[in-house]
Amino acid sequence: MKFDERHLIQLAAVVKTGGVTEGAALLGLAQPAVSRTLSMLEKRIGEPLFIKGRRPMQPTPLGIALAEHGLAMLAASRKASDLMESFRVGKSGVVRVGGSPFFMDSLIAGMCAEFQVTHPDVRIDQSYGYFPDLRAALKSDQIDLAICPIDILDEGSGLAFQQILPGRNVIACRVTHPLLLKRRLQPAHLLEYAWVAPPPGSPLSADLRALLLSFGATEIRIRYSGGSLASVVNYLKAADALTVMPHSVVFAQRKEKTITALPINIPHPERALAILRRVDAPRSPAVEQFSAFIRSGFDNLKHLIKRHEEAVVWGS
Known part of the structure; x- marks a missing residue:
């Protein structure tokens, strides 16, 4: 005999809560619909699933055995729902980020650890490269974000960038x-x-x-x-x-x-550290959360660096 998984889940909800009304509420269903499901199951099986006249409802041995399978399905369904909700708000998923070695080692790696304090279920895959390699990795969908120094993008590059730190x-x-x-x-x-x-x-x-x-x-x-x-x-x-x-x-x-x-000003090219991404890349909530966290981290860093620079007498 083949069972409809939804029917076993409804049976499990009633067994777990001890009542049809409570079981229906647990699943977000109407009470009459759950009552019909239980009646249909009993008719199809030809055996009672609950002992008559007991309150709260008490399942028969057969009802308990079938409900155990439904409980496993209910737990899996809840886990899937939680996972989907976690993914939707950026609390789970994978972030693939590549960047210039010095910046990744000195700044980004620590920010990754700080990000995962509040997003422990997001995995971060980090790789190294300079702009030509990172651009190729973005276009071939090997990474979601690139963090590297850049001066200007070619028109029609298909990439967008957000400056996070002036170059110096x-x-x-x-x-x-x-x-x-x-x-x-x-x-x-x-x-x-x-x-x-x-x-x-x-x-x-x-x-x-x-x-x-x-x-x-x-x-x-x-x-x-x-x-x-x-x-x-x-x-x-x-x-x-x-x-x-x-x-x-x-x-x-x-x-x-x-x-x-050394407290001496030196010339340097017009270049800024930026977050790069493909313009047409699908938006991943975890990637968006991570990108926002990095931008916020560098906003704070800019203020600290500026305060430090103002405290140093720089020679020409």
């Missing part, structure tokens, strides 16, 4: 670097030291070369290159070398008291 580069060094003791820093002072090159393909790599050329350097003394953010920081804190980093990345390391920024 600084010269990073360890907190005990000799140059921090000089009252008036000059470009010539910086050329006396070796440099750490940013990873190949990074916009910072071109920025470093442009900076040193503007200082009048005829050659670049590179002593270390190709490292991750952690390896560059560890190298800098053990050597009197210099490198170019986004100010926000250096600012994020302030509590570690290992590296800092």
